[in-house]
Amino acid sequence: MKTHSEFLTTSARGLNHNHPMLKMFQKAKRLGVWDPAAIDLSQDREHWQTFTEPQKDATLRLISLFQAGEESVTLDLLPLIQVIAEEGRLEEEMYLTSFLFEEAKHVEFMNRFLTEVAEVRGEDLSRYHTPSYRAIFYEALPQAMHRLTYDRSPVAQAEASVVYNMIVEGVLAETGYYGFFQAYKRQQVMPGLVQGIGKMMQDESRHIAFGVYFLSRLIAEHGDPVWEAIQNKMNELLPYAVGVVQEVFQAYEPEMPFGLEMDEFMNYAMTQFMRRENRLARARTLTLEQLYQETEQAEAEAAELTRGIVEG
Numbered sequence: 617m618k619t620h621s622e623f624l625t626t627s628a629r630g631l632n633h634n635h636p637m638l639k640m641f642q643k644a645k646r647l648g649v650w651d652p653a654a655i656d657l658s659q660d661r662e663h664w665q666t667f668t669e670p671q672k673d674a675t676l677r678l679i680s681l682f683q684a685g686e687e688s689v690t691l692d693l694l695p696l697i698q699v700i701a702e703e704g705r706l707e708e709e710m711y712l713t714s715f716l717f718e719e720a721k722h723v724e725f726m727n728r729f730l731t732e733v734a735e736v737r738g739e740d741l742s743r744y745h746t747p748s749y750r751a752i753f754y755e756a757l758p759q760a761m762h763r764l765t766y767d768r769s770p771v772a773q774a775e776a777s778v779v780y781n782m783i784v785e786g787v788l789a790e791t792g793y794y795g796f797f798q799a800y801k802r803q804q805v806m807p808g809l810v811q812g813i814g815k816m817m818q819d820e821s822r823h824i825a826f827g828v829y830f831l832s833r834l835i836a837e838h839g840d841p842v843w844e845a846i847q848n849k850m851n852e853l854l855p856y857a858v859g860v861v862q863e864v865f866q867a868y869e870p871e872m873p874f875g876l877e878m879d880e881f882m883n884y885a886m887t888q889f890m891r892r893e894n895r896l897a898r899a900r901t902l903t904l905e906q907l908y909q910e911t912e913q914a915e916a917e918a919a920e921l922t923r924g925i926v927e928g
Contacts (some may be wrong), residue, residue: 622641
């Protein structure tokens, strides 16, 4: 039977208001409370009617990848929250409550587009889920996260976060967001979708910053075994992450709708991968106090990158 020996907020330690995750919780309260139901999709419906069939198909493909992906990360986050709670890391758990709330909103927004703009009802969009996509979202992500229900070791936690935060969010989602902006904002179409994607990107910049912090903390606390597990898992999944991008473009050879170029997106995906890996490598030389400072810097850099894409 589970009991509590004390409560953090009434103990001598108290709540740490300088903790980077509590600071990020404050940002989530200010920036993450947007309503998917309030975004106007009326112009998007008009633009949809002007799209060619290949443009409609490419849009459905991208949306279906995001819709299933957002559902997956919403369903699969709970084991990590449970581990954090059982370790008594209240500041981290407080932030993760906003994390799950935001993932659920992403599911709602993508579903709005499918039902209200594309008017997809009773159609199986899993036909767009390619082998590399399935390897990550149908297998690697749920397996790594479910493992935490019976294996709560630092290595298991690190591998789960690599799949979730570094590969799914840090490489695939970031590359997908970039694709949406290149496809629609360049051509000044789908303003509601672009607005919603911008909001999702803001949320994800905090999610990725959490992942960098969390993995860096595990490295700082447990050293080489965790670092080696992170490197191995990143390298194991990189071919599948690259494969997702390749398989999207291969479906439209010789020419991707909206003038998108595969090389541009492959380079973007690899840049995201290297950025995450380099940031984590730095954690091997940091104290926890330095890690806190690095986390705030990483979150600020991610937010600035997001603003550049959204406003550019």
